[in-house]
Amino acid sequence: MKIDVIEEAPMSRFHRKLLVACSGGPLLDGYLLSIVGVALIGMTHDLHLSTSTAALVGVSAMIGMFFGGLVIGWLTDLVGRRVMYTIDLTVLLVGSVASAFAANAWQVIVLRFLIGFAIGADYPIATSLLTEWCPRRERGRALGITIVAWYFGAMAAYAVGYLITLAAPAGAWRWMLASSAVVSLFVLALRHGTPESPRWLVENGRVDEARELIRSVLGADVSREQLLASRTTVIRSGSLSALFRGLYLRRVLFVSVFYTCQVIPMWAMYIFGPQLLGAFGFNENTVGNLGSALVSLLFMLGCIPAMRMLDTVGRRPMITWSFGLMTIPLLVLGLWSNAPVEIVLGCFSLYAFFAGAPGILEWLYPNGSPHPSGPPRSAWPSHSAGSEPPGGPTSCRCH
Template sequence: MNFDAFENPQTKRFQRKVTLLSAGGTFLDGFDLTVIAVALPLITHEWDIGLGEKSLVTSSAIIGSFIGAALLGNLTDRFGRKAMYVVDLLAFVIFAALTAFSQDVWQLIIFRFLLGIGIGADYPISATLVSEFASKKGRGKLSTSLGAMWFVGAAAAYLVGLAVAPMGDFAWRALLLVGAVFALIVFILRVQLPESPRWLIAHGRVDDAANVVEKITGVRPTAAEIAEDTGPKKMPLSTLFVGRQRNRTLFVCGFWFCYSTAYYGISMYTPTILAPFTDGSQVSVIVGSGIVALLGLAGSLIGMNLVDSWGRRPLIITSFAGLTLALIVLASVVGPSFGFLIVLFSVAVLFANSGGGILNFVYPTELFPTALRATGSGLATSVSRIGSILGVLAFPNLVAAWGNNAALWVFAAVGASGLVICLFMAPETKNRSLEDINAEEGVAHV
């Protein structure tokens, strides 16, 4: 089916709606994954937990997201974008609320793990739905706005942390409970959206797809356009690992793995790293970490406004180059000041998020065919979560064994690896339809 009608100005309002509700999910991802960094010092004070338990509290949601992305991305290709798009928000509501009322550290770890399953699922679901409704000229900006909203959620975690700080021992529980309230609002609004017409065509429901296109654009596809794709297009999972599609899979998984390892390893422990430089002031820790998070958000907004004009390839290469250089400087300085750490961490996350942190919502949905789009995106998300888990678990142990500087050299090497991957493998896909991108590589398309 011809999707040129999605270029119609009439569709822009609907595309913004889909993007906003999808961005609500990524906002929650950013909030729920970051809020534990804000809450951890308070939880540690209340329960007196050790290093191993701290690592599990920090990483449990990320481990859950690995499973959610790997399993539910495939279910999204099988049962529909909308069904999973709504259902996964239930996990946010239920388990975010349960974490707030955990009675011991192991309950918190379990509920955070289950929350993480929903978080991991939302990445491929939301990104896929946005890309399939977007116009080819505006797809980059709409998709990267999901990444930008992740960092809005991360920054919001610090702002809410400041707001609830006067609540004392209940502060960390209030922090976690706010995530459940946000999720309930997004869940109610998501129910109203239609199914993706591209998914409907891939499953032989051409008339239903035509009805959705007509409702959105005001133009019903002609019989000739409908006839272009009249039957289901199913592909085995092995398609992702054959020929040129294999290179695309390796690229998406590779750069996202490197980004997540470096970003999560640093960002999840920013409050912990800054704490020794603040004379015990929790407010200073939150403010300093919040500044870093806000600069990360600024980086994502910069990238969002460059992705469709400058292009995907130069943006992601510049992103990894800046991240790597900032980490090298951080690793090279012994005895840094509080201000120096904030500036360099801010520069690192600004560059990281201007490319790697937002193009992980673009490249996966562009480089995988419709029949495997959510599956491929889910695979890439799950691989990235391995990087996140390594970053979160490795960093405190590297610091304990070798010190901050040696740990930062390890992450600088990871950033450099991402740069090499992008230099040799990153394609340019701006201003091209999803069908054209996949047809170019000889991938059967819908």
């Protein structure tokens, strides 16, 4: 669905404020998902965790993310972006505070699952709201900034975890998990007053509200007829099974393989980063945490040239070359288990830097961000260059 007055609007103070508010969610998500990697060191000792239980604590948020994205993405289409945009942060705030008082491993696991559920919810909510307000020419860059914010949050988690360990060695992991509440409050304040998506309002028959919202936010008048006409570009709603047939099946397979190759090694580094570096001879509490912060910094820095190259080189070449380059340092680590410290940290760092483009594409592909001069080039493997999925980036809603 495309509303021309939004698609072609100049970048304004409102758009920049919305970008900061939407980026706050990924920043918090990166912090929440990474801080547990630091907290696991002390938690394992204090709660007497076995190896399998510690692993479950680490991945429970990932399991929650799966269900959160699956359920809340659909619910957001029903009740609106703005409502869910606040509820999910409230869950993160409460879950972070409660984690500090967990008495056993299973309480931590349940709370981390709920936190992951809310994180999984925030991804479709925040990115949908941003893309549905953002001008077409700025959409790709805006989504790139949100993933940079994610990496910044992850880097901050390792730095904060290290400082908390120095300040309060006993029970430091509780303070680490609770520190996410401070970030949650900050992001909630940023998101206060965020308007609903006019595209969602039009799709749900609230055309007059959408007109007034566009007028008050962008200072532009748009007629009812124009908004109603924009609905004709929306592909009719279908069942969930439609995702597993024809064109959409090819897309699902493509992003599934892409996400699997991108996410598994990246999350191994984030959740178990200090332990992994410890296995290669680093001190977990000091060098391990700081080394993980360095790796996270390089994840973030790798996004900067990638944001430019994705629009000049193209999506498909970037993802191909990036995965090829990411494979080399992982092979070195896998085949050279007793490598010197410098080689280990260098391989982790190279992998993180080369992962910049796939990290951005994780969010560009599902949100259908167009190329600045037109539709996305090679955005989906089933389309020729210069083509766009039918109906635009928000064209299909499966219920």
